[in-house]
């Protein structure tokens with residue numbers, strides 16, 4: 147049940163039921179909402195990122211060990227302004243999962259600043275223009291920027307770590 151619903155999230159359109167399911171997983175109260183099972187490194191990174199954003203109205207829910215679609219290691223959803231959910235494929239902390247988490251936090255920053263907005267029907271806009279998903283992933287400006295943000299925060303928070311999937 148959960149598996150098929152989460153697959154629908156990443157495969158495109160989100161219907162009413164799917165939106166409702168995401169809403170049930172998300173805590174809209176301001177704060178960082180993480181399950182007790184979240185790996186310690188992910189707790190550390192998320193806590194530091196929440197502090198870095200420094201907005202007491204911000205609500206971020208992190209859910210891990212989510213069976214996302216093939217090749218997808220993380221997804222961030224816009225629930226409403228100030229309320230976001232990060233879904234991670236990974237059950238444990240690894241260099242890749244840590245980087246993915248920071249990349250998804252990059253999307254949180256983009257959404258919170260209003261640069262990246264997810265509409266009700268999964269119609270996304272980037273800096274006011276319609277998002278064109280026919281652009282290859284590696285050339286999408288919001289993905290390039292999310293990797294830059296992940297690079298920056300990885301260096302800031304884990305200076306011993308040099309993982310970058312694109313290089």
Ligand SMILES: [Zn+2]
Pocket residue numbers: 249253288289292
């Ligand atoms: Zn991304």
